[in-house]
Amino acid sequence: MEVxxxxxxxxxxxxxxxxxxxxxxxxxxxxxxxxxxxxxSRGVVVDLTSLDVMDSFALRTLRxxxxxxxxxxxxxxxxxxxxxxxxxxxxxxxxxEDVTCALDLEEGLANLSxxxxxxx
Amino acid sequence: MTQNTGNxxxxxxxxxxxxxxxxxxxxxxxxxxxxxxxxxxxxxxREEWARRITEAQLLTAMTKDEIFAEATSVYDNYVEALETGxxxxxxxxxxxxxxxxxxxxVETHEVVGIVLLLRDVLARSLFAKYQADFTKLNRILDAYExxxxxxxxxxAVGFVQERERIIREQQEAIRxxxxxxxxxxxxxxxxxxxxxxxxxxxxxxxxxxxxxIRTNRAKVVVIDITGVAAMDATxxxxxxxxxxxxxxxxxxxxVTGLSPxxxxxxxxxxxxLGKMNTVGxxxxxxxQAERLLGYKVVPFSEPRSGT
Numbered sequence: 568m569e570v571x572x573x574x575x576x577x578x579x580x581x582x583x584x585x586x587x588x589x590x591x592x593x594x595x596x597x598x599x600x601x602x603x604x605x606x607x608s609r610g611v612v613v614d615l616t617s618l619d620v621m622d623s624f625a626l627r628t629l630r631x632x633x634x635x636x637x638x639x640x641x642x643x644x645x646x647x648x649x650x651x652x653x654x655x656x657x658x659x660x661x662x663x664e665d666v667t668c669a670l671d672l673e674e675g676l677a678n679l680s681x682x683x684x685x686x687x
Numbered sequence: 688m689t690q691n692t693g694n695x696x697x698x699x700x701x702x703x704x705x706x707x708x709x710x711x712x713x714x715x716x717x718x719x720x721x722x723x724x725x726x727x728x729x730x731x732x733r734e735e736w737a738r739r740i741t742e743a744q745l746l747t748a749m750t751k752d753e754i755f756a757e758a759t760s761v762y763d764n765y766v767e768a769l770e771t772g773x774x775x776x777x778x779x780x781x782x783x784x785x786x787x788x789x790x791x792x793v794e795t796h797e798v799v800g801i802v803l804l805l806r807d808v809l810a811r812s813l814f815a816k817y818q819a820d821f822t823k824l825n826r827i828l829d830a831y832e833x834x835x836x837x838x839x840x841x842x843a844v845g846f847v848q849e850r851e852r853i854i855r856e857q858q859e860a861i862r863x864x865x866x867x868x869x870x871x872x873x874x875x876x877x878x879x880x881x882x883x884x885x886x887x888x889x890x891x892x893x894x895x896x897x898x899x900i901r902t903n904r905a906k907v908v909v910i911d912i913t914g915v916a917a918m919d920a921t922x923x924x925x926x927x928x929x930x931x932x933x934x935x936x937x938x939x940x941x942v943t944g945l946s947p948x949x950x951x952x953x954x955x956x957x958x959x960l961g962k963m964n965t966v967g968x969x970x971x972x973x974x975q976a977e978r979l980l981g982y983k984v985v986p987f988s989e990p991r992s993g994t
Contacts, residue, residue: 586891621824635919644938645935648903648935648936650894650898650900650932650936651897652935653897653932653935653936654893654897654928654932656895656935657928657929657931657932657935658928660983662931663935667936668934668935668937669937670884670900670904670906670936670938671904674904674906674937675937678937
């Protein structure tokens with residue numbers, strides 16, 4: 568399943584719309600990083616609102632995405648994690664350390680513009 | 688007079704002793720006789736019982752008059768239960784009595800103690816009455832003992848059940864009262880935790896907080912644990928999990944009100960609270976939260992500023 572990656576000003580918005588297989592995840596990772604390079608984006612929002620399960624591989628991939636994008640000089644914000652998913656994740660010890668999270672898309676974009684304006 | 692009727696009834700009873708049905712019938716005859724005896728000597732036995740209660744220093748939370756009044760009604764209910772063989776009335780009375788005396792601090796051993804005392808007082812009076820006729824005494828006791836045991840059982844169980852019901856009700860009340868998630872400012876929530884945290888409550892607390900973060904679109908949460916007396920490793924770990932889960936929803940958590948003892952415990956346990964944002968008291972926590980949110984509190988006379 569393809570994940571649409573939209574350009575919005577200086578930022579990219581990727582909305583995950585259904586549970587992804589491992590192959591989908593790897594494909595998504597490659598596509599997103601490529602887009603960041605091509606669009607010279609300063610930030611990426613990954614929206615997980617419609618996900619109701621999250622496995623360790625997905626989590627690791629997200630962490631890798633965030634780290635890779637940071638090396639490109641951009642920031643990543645993960646938004647829309649459901650309360651149940653969040654609690655299940657911490658209970659299973661799946662952590663998203665050093666990755667910024669926000670409540671929803673609006674918050675994520677606000678966070679990115681705040682950080683890029685203060686960082687610049 | 689009583690002695691006469693008692694002895695007169697005793698003769699045919701002894702003769703009738705035989706088959707099982709017959710045995711049961713003589714049992715009920717004996718029980719009737721027993722009840723008549725207890726009714727006859729009501730005043731004296733009741734006083735004796737009340738005296739023994741005071742002597743044994745039971746029911747110290749109640750006055751002498753109260754003990755006597757309760758003793759009277761317990762006695763009457765006791766005799767009635769013996770006579771009818773039904774325990775509903777006694778059960779209801781035991782429940783009612785428990786309801787009245789539990790708030791006054793009457794303990795289980797006291798209630799069991801007074802019922803056993805009554806049993807003892809009555810048995811002694813039976814011994815005194817039938818000491819001349821050992822066979823008859825034996826058969827009277829055969830009728831009396833099982834009923835008396837059941838009565839003691841009923842009262843004790845009624846008392847304990849009532850106690851448990853009260854405890855359950857209170858637990859529920861505490862559970863419902865104790866986990867409010869309050870919004871104090873736009874995007875700022877406060878979660879005051881009071882009392883003991885068990886795993887079930889901790890879970891409920893976290894769920895409520897996460898839901899609150901989403902519905903109120905909170906950015907900062909202040910968890911105040913001033914009212915938590917003690918904290919063990921499980922609860923401390925759960926706190927860490929809650930903080931982490933809140934972060935996944937984009938909210939920053941500030942923990943306030945760690946008492947010196949809890950701080951010490953946490954350090955000793957070795958729970959990693961390094962990633963946690965802690966401030967001494969609730970006021971400090973709210974002030975820091977306001978700073979994070981870009982609020983600035985100014986005196987009323989000046990024009991308000993802030994976002």
